[in-house]
Amino acid sequence: MATFDPRLYGARWADTYDEWHTGLMDDDGAVAALADFADGGPALEFGAGTGRLAVPLAERGVEVVGVDISPEMLAKLKEKSTEVTVVEGDMTTVSLEREFAVAFIAFNSIFVLESQEEQVELFRNAARHLRPGGRFVLETVVTKAPSADQGKLSVVKVEADRVTLAGGTTDQVTGNYTGMWMTFEPNGTKFFPLGGRSVTHHEMDLMAQLAGLAREDRWADWKGTPFGQKSELHVSIYRKP
Numbered sequence: 001m002a003t004f005d006p007r008l009y010g011a012r013w014a015d016t017y018d019e020w021h022t023g024l025m026d027d028d029g030a031v032a033a034l035a036d037f038a039d040g041g042p043a044l045e046f047g048a049g050t051g052r053l054a055v056p057l058a059e060r061g062v063e064v065v066g067v068d069i070s071p072e073m074l075a076k077l078k079e080k081s082t083e084v085t086v087v088e089g090d091m092t093t094v095s096l097e098r099e100f101a102v103a104f105i106a107f108n109s110i111f112v113l114e115s116q117e118e119q120v121e122l123f124r125n126a127a128r129h130l131r132p133g134g135r136f137v138l139e140t141v142v143t144k145a146p147s148a149d150q151g152k153l154s155v156v157k158v159e160a161d162r163v164t165l166a167g168g169t170t171d172q173v174t175g176n177y178t179g180m181w182m183t184f185e186p187n188g189t190k191f192f193p194l195g196g197r198s199v200t201h202h203e204m205d206l207m208a209q210l211a212g213l214a215r216e217d218r219w220a221d222w223k224g225t226p227f228g229q230k231s232e233l234h235v236s237i238y239r240k241p
């Protein structure tokens with residue numbers, strides 16, 4: 001049963017998302033790799049959010065369709081660019097009635113889905129939207145067992161007029177996590193909830209098989225560094241036969 005309304009994410013995060021995420025990830029590397037995968041064809045981003053990748057990808061001349069469940073996040077994307085076609089919808093069920101050269105979901109966004117069933121549905125929906133030979137590319141941190149310090153709050157940032165704290169817990173039985181970022185400012189406290197389900201890269205391989213996709217490669221970053229024992233991140237590339 002769902003415990004976290006996915007629409008809540010965008011409703012709470014949209015205003016500060018770009019401020020907190022700018023420079024956090026390798027946006028340039030991701031856009032370069034995704035443009036290569038598109039190879040002149042169209043690209044589909046699931047959970048496109050405020051367009052961190054969709055906008056620069058479109059600026060490189062790639063036709064990009066971005067799907068997101070949050071009108072607030074998509075409104076921010078539309079303020080930045082009119083080049084991306086935005087579709088408000090659920091990435092597990094949306095049907096665009098066309099095929100893409102590459103579909104992708106970045107920055108742990110598959111983890112926003114609450115159940116294994118929904119995550120498998122995402123793989124199936126990606127496969128439905130790929131042309132033969134097209135690729136589904138996912139980027140996430142490497143999922144490990146819940147750490148011993150889970151449940152503790154950490155200090156994200158201390159500024160003159162704002163302190164940001166974050167914390168969360170993962171349920172070892174279901175794999176579901178519940179998290180919260182909090183800001184304390186002179187004019188009040190704000191809460192930024194997170195929720196979903198972590199997936200290991202091995203489980204993703206199986207989800208891909210269920211969707212009729214085959215793993216082509218796994219990188220440790222967007223530059224194509226081979227995935228290894230110490231990798232903290234993975235970019236997994238699946239191909240439709």
Ligand SMILES: C[S@@+](CC[C@H](N)C(=O)[O-])C[C@H]1O[C@@H](n2cnc3c(N)ncnc32)[C@H](O)[C@@H]1O
Pocket residue numbers: 006007009010021046047048049050051052053067068069070073089090091092106107108109112113
């Ligand atoms: C972590 S943000 C990532 C945004 C963007 N891809 C990036 O890398 O900066 C996850 C996004 O997934 C969206 N989302 C959550 N559940 C969704 C669903 N079921 N279908 C489509 N989008 C969803 C949220 O609204 C949010 O914009």
